Amino acid sequence: MNRADLKLIHEWVPQGAHILDLACGDGTLLDALARDKGVTGYGLEIDSEGITACVAKGVNVIEQNIDDGLANFDDQACDLVVMTQALQALRRPDRALDEMFRVADEAIITFPNFAYWRHRVHLGIRGYMPVSKSLPHAWYDTPNIHLSTFNDFEQLCRDKGLIIVDRAVGIGDHEGHWTSRLWPNLFGEIAIFRVTRG
Amino acid sequence: MPEIARDSVGLVTPQTAHFDDPLDLACGMTLPAYDLVYETYGTLNAERSNAVLICHALSGHHHAAGYHDAEERKPGWWDAHIGPGKSIDTERFFVVSLNNLGGCHGSTGPASLNPETGRLWGPEFPMMTVGDWVHSQARLADRLGIERFAAVIGGSLGGMQALQWSLSYPERVASAAVIAATPRLSAQNIAFNEVARQAIRSDPEFHDGWYAEHSAIPRRGLKLARMVGHITYLSADAMGHKFGRDLRSDEFNFGYGVEFQVESYLRYQGDTFSTSFDANTYLLMTKALDYFDPASLHDGDLAQALAPARCPFLVASFTTDWRFPPSRSRELVDALIRAGKPVSYANIDSRHGHDAFLMPEPRYQAVFAAFMSRVARDLGLEDSP
Numbered sequence: 001m002n003r004a005d006l007k008l009i010h011e012w013v014p015q016g017a018h019i020l021d022l023a024c025g026d027g028t029l030l031d032a033l034a035r036d037k038g039v040t041g042y043g044l045e046i047d048s049e050g051i052t053a054c055v056a057k058g059v060n061v062i063e064q065n066i067d068d069g070l071a072n073f074d075d076q077a078c079d080l081v082v083m084t085q086a087l088q089a090l091r092r093p094d095r096a097l098d099e100m101f102r103v104a105d106e107a108i109i110t111f112p113n114f115a116y117w118r119h120r121v122h123l124g125i126r127g128y129m130p131v132s133k134s135l136p137h138a139w140y141d142t143p144n145i146h147l148s149t150f151n152d153f154e155q156l157c158r159d160k161g162l163i164i165v166d167r168a169v170g171i172g173d174h175e176g177h178w179t180s181r182l183w184p185n186l187f188g189e190i191a192i193f194r195v196t197r198g
Numbered sequence: 199m200p201e202i203a204r205d206s207v208g209l210v211t212p213q214t215a216h217f218d219d220p221l222d223l224a225c226g227m228t229l230p231a232y233d234l235v236y237e238t239y240g241t242l243n244a245e246r247s248n249a250v251l252i253c254h255a256l257s258g259h260h261h262a263a264g265y266h267d268a269e270e271r272k273p274g275w276w277d278a279h280i281g282p283g284k285s286i287d288t289e290r291f292f293v294v295s296l297n298n299l300g301g302c303h304g305s306t307g308p309a310s311l312n313p314e315t316g317r318l319w320g321p322e323f324p325m326m327t328v329g330d331w332v333h334s335q336a337r338l339a340d341r342l343g344i345e346r347f348a349a350v351i352g353g354s355l356g357g358m359q360a361l362q363w364s365l366s367y368p369e370r371v372a373s374a375a376v377i378a379a380t381p382r383l384s385a386q387n388i389a390f391n392e393v394a395r396q397a398i399r400s401d402p403e404f405h406d407g408w409y410a411e412h413s414a415i416p417r418r419g420l421k422l423a424r425m426v427g428h429i430t431y432l433s434a435d436a437m438g439h440k441f442g443r444d445l446r447s448d449e450f451n452f453g454y455g456v457e458f459q460v461e462s463y464l465r466y467q468g469d470t471f472s473t474s475f476d477a478n479t480y481l482l483m484t485k486a487l488d489y490f491d492p493a494s495l496h497d498g499d500l501a502q503a504l505a506p507a508r509c510p511f512l513v514a515s516f517t518t519d520w521r522f523p524p525s526r527s528r529e530l531v532d533a534l535i536r537a538g539k540p541v542s543y544a545n546i547d548s549r550h551g552h553d554a555f556l557m558p559e560p561r562y563q564a565v566f567a568a569f570m571s572r573v574a575r576d577l578g579l580e581d582s583p
Contacts, residue, residue: 060541062543
């Protein structure tokens, strides 16, 4: 796995867990977790190439839009829900969180930080919507319709009575350089939150 | 026959397997002896681990790929997906495709001789269920020395058989692909089937199913049945795209002859079908569709009905299919998830309605081929990439 966030999630997911991977992409994470840790579960995806890649790997993938809810998964159906780089593209991220914590007690969530200092420079000084490695799209064709900051997310978790048990922040282009020290909302480009139901 | 393409299985010859051990059927009757006509493509490996069973739909048969002879105009009905390098790669898999019992393409059916009466079976041929077909297919597998299929695959009514295989013989199925199918017919589906049946049964040439003894064929009934069926196989969009409101001549005739192209097309489809398909077979196949409902034995709980299944599933639907729409495939997928079974689901964009399962469509082919390559890898039929 090349993506640093996936490497860290791989460490965090417990052995033999039954998980739901929302926006599972090409199934890299589920595939690695199945082989290395005996993890079972399903991935949801809407990208057709991602779905085909999952099927080729033998990863269980369901063509399903997270915005439509997770009604086909029972309460407490999984040990853990993973959602990487999708929160900001959802129609109602708050409702998605409700659904995630209905089907599991724990979730691992990653998303780009809109308050990252480079983004602030783009917007605050140059006056343009930020474009970066973590936010590569132009404002008019971006799937990211609900950008937020780490502070915003932590606030939402507090409002919902969710507890952030772990947090790591990725800085700049240095893959694997994760820290939670020193003003993460300013210096963190991508964060991984591990959240449980209060 | 057009020039044989490189990715065609080429010329194929149907074979017949005769069975003398009686087959007990869901309706309570027993078929004392029967024939199954089948074709095979590719080569069974030494371990006998690479066999794939193809199950056919309502009007299908054993001829799924290749050509019977140089005169044949069109290849088998699933030639788009079976052949060297195709989704079901015959260089890797040994493909078995049969005509189901009750059919009219060579396997024992209503047009066969009933040894007990000396008459043709006609309307007395026992009603078949999807479960009965699966049992008969298992006997064919025994005959061919296939203990376990690498995959059991089918579209529409064929998908129901693939699903039933995973429940009736879980230890004999390594994977199942259920395409454009449904775990049970809706009231609307049954209603369309009933219209088709009434069209046949009310044809004066039907003679209560003994038409063969009267040297008659209920052509008009079969034609109407097929016309109604055909409408449900196409999407409104596909029909609109193909025919629109095009007329055969420049202006209205103000009569009841063929005016619109779509009328001409439906009549042609109906006419062709009425001279090539057996009326009693059509009736029986529609009843098998109506009866299929694995959840019914479990108080309607499909997830519970799926408990015996052990294999990974591929479920695929097509966006414009209104006969068995994506929501029906989702019912199956959701029940498989509830039952904790391995399943992948793709809802493929196509304008071709229910018939899309028969056609080549890049995304359909990609997902299908990906599933089959995974099946091959799991069984060690190829080196892992």
